[in-house]
Amino acid sequence: MTCIVLFTDFGPTGPYIGQMESALQQAAPNVPVINLLSNAPTADPRLSSYLLAALRHSFPVNSIFLAVVDPGVGGERRAVVLQADRQTFVGPDNGLLNTVAVHSQDTQWAEIIWRPEHCSMSFHGRDLFAPIAAKLAINEAADLLQPFDRHDLNDWPHDLAEVIYFDHYGNAMTGLCYDETYAGKTLAVNGIAIKPADTFSAVKEQQAFWYNNSSGLVEIAVNKGRAEQQLNLELGMPISFSSI
Secondary structure: OOOEEEEEOOOOOOOHHHHHHHHHHHHOOOOOEEEEEOOOOOOOHHHHHHHHHHHHHHOOOOOEEEEEOOOOOOOOOOEEEEEEOOEEEEEEOOOOOHHHHHHOOOEEEEEEOOOOOOOOOOOHHHHHHHHHHHHHHOOOOHHHEEEEOOOOOOOOOOOEEEEEEEOOOOOEEEEEEOOHHHOOEEEEEOOEEEOEOOOHHHOOOOOEEEEEOOOOEEEEEEOOEOHHHHOOOOOOOEEEEEEO
16 A cells, blocks of 8 residues: 655644645545654755655565655755655655665656645645655656656765754664674774673663664664764764774
């Protein structure tokens, strides 16, 4: 079954998620909508792209991701649809979908050429992207898209050795997909050396460690503490590995 998955930086409060859900409900009332994430890195499509690429794997084929981290809304950036390994992504062409593309074997891009009669310059998520996601879900979008070839992603990094997200617990996800070559190595961030552990219970309380998280990313945490605060971490902060 098709479902529509919301990935935005709109925040958990305010009217924006509800307005997008209303647009989806009106256009595709029988299609389930899942609000995956509403606190993606604010106005940062690059960092958000690595998070989206990791989280997509929790969803089946035919899922439609409505992804909106769009600081350039109303400007010159294109509105696009990406078909990637039997999942679909709708959003701005500002880098947000690029990591999904470089991680995928089979990709097809299309520009959204349809425009609604009324479209807010500041809320394409509701007025443009949500209707297109709904029309894709009910197979009514074919005439609204213009396919194009993409040849500008050769230099887009597959992984990103930076902090990309802080979760509710203050854990710091990075843009690095875990690789066995990292096993046993010390991670350095903000001038601090952090050793690995498999689980929270494997280290003492208030001790920092890094691990392979449930989405396959390298993550930094503090057992019963907040890594973001205790290690003074910030989004975009670089990380590196060295042998213990």
